[in-house]
Amino acid sequence: MDKEKLDNDFEKLWNETPLSHSDNIKEDSWKQFHSQTFAKNKRVFKPWRYAAAAAILLFAGIGTGIYFNNKPQSEHVILTENVIENTTTKIKYVVLPDSSKIELSPNSKISYANNFALNRKIELIGEAYFKVKKDKQHPFQVFCDETTTTVLGTSFTIKESEKKEVTVELYEGSVQMNVKGQDQKWILKPGEKFTYANPTASVVEFSRFKDFDNENLSALSNYIEENYGYKVIIPAENLNQKITIRINKKEDLKTIVQLISEMYNLNFEINEDLKQITFQ
Structure with a gap:
């Protein structure tokens, strides 16, 4: 670039x-x-930089290539060699053989073949957030009900409802949507949501950001606890300090933590066993 x-x-x-x-x-x-x-x-280090820091950090995927299959998927591939199911009430974190990451929601299941590095196809039942490892030679495809999502390197959420309605929310990069039996294709941009409710499909915008406008730092720590499941401990003298920032709702937790650390000159420790982040 x-x-x-x-x-x-x-x-x-x-x-x-x-x-x-x-x-x-x-x-x-x-x-x-x-x-x-x-x-x-x-x-x-200059504190003013962080008024736009999140927007800069969150779009590291600018320029990511995307493979578009001109032919819609006629049939879904049955993948049964590796099955991962989340039967708990919390999000299950999965790292795939190609280093792509998945946040698998409760009551959801994915399956993929043993040769996943060469055949990056996944079947999804339920809901999951994907952060895909870029690989120009091997497009990443997710089959959910009658839809196919094709990507290379990006992040998005796919959700299948009990009524078999499928929604795809794109946070970064670009994806192509196909529906079984239909010639039309939909190419999504960040901030767009694709919804398929047999037999209709639509694309609308959605908010992929969370804004903090001159709010106490404690508001951001509460957001982390509610959305990432980590308890945040911040020194009392910093709790009421003001912060103005925009973050991607699916930003990596470590990126947010490092941002807070640099902005307020704090050290931090992440305890994975206790699910706790301590700033000091």
């Missing part, structure tokens, strides 16, 4: 920051961000 294209992409992301900031403030901050981003020398 050349400098001019990177410049344009960053400016586009910057313009998506919370609307409560005036255009003048956003424009001035953007110019300052731009001048330091492309500086030759290493930059020292």
Whole structure:
């Protein structure tokens, strides 16, 4: 990616920051961000950078290629060699043989073949969030009911309801949707949701961000506890410090934790056994 294209992409992301900031403030901050981003020398830490930090971090997938199959899937492949089922009441974290990651929701199941590195096809029953490892030579496909989602490297959620309605929400990258028996294909962009309720299909926008606009840091720690299941311990003197940030609702927890650490000059420790994050 050349400098001019990177410049344009960053400016586009910057313009998506919370609307409560005036255009003048956003424009001035953007110019300052731009001048330091492309500086030759290493930059020292500047707190203002984080007004748009999340938008920059969350779109690391810009430029990801995508394989589009011109022919819709006529039949689903039956994959039974490896079956992973979540019978608990909590999200189950799965790392696939190609290093792609899945958050498998309760009462959901995936299955895939033994030669997954070469045949990246998955059958899904229920709901799961996918963060796919990029591999140009081997497209990643998810079969759910009568739909097929084809990707290379991206992140998205697929959900099948009890009424056999399938929804796909795209957070990063690009995906192609096919429906069994139909010639039409749908190519989704980040922030778009595909819904298939036999026999109709539709694409609408959805909010993939969570905004914190001049809120206490404690609000962000509560968000982490509610959405990631980790208890967050922050020093009392930092709890009421203000934060303005936009994050992807499916951002990696470690990225958020590191962001807080740098913004407030705090060290942190993650205890996986206790599901606890301690800042100090």
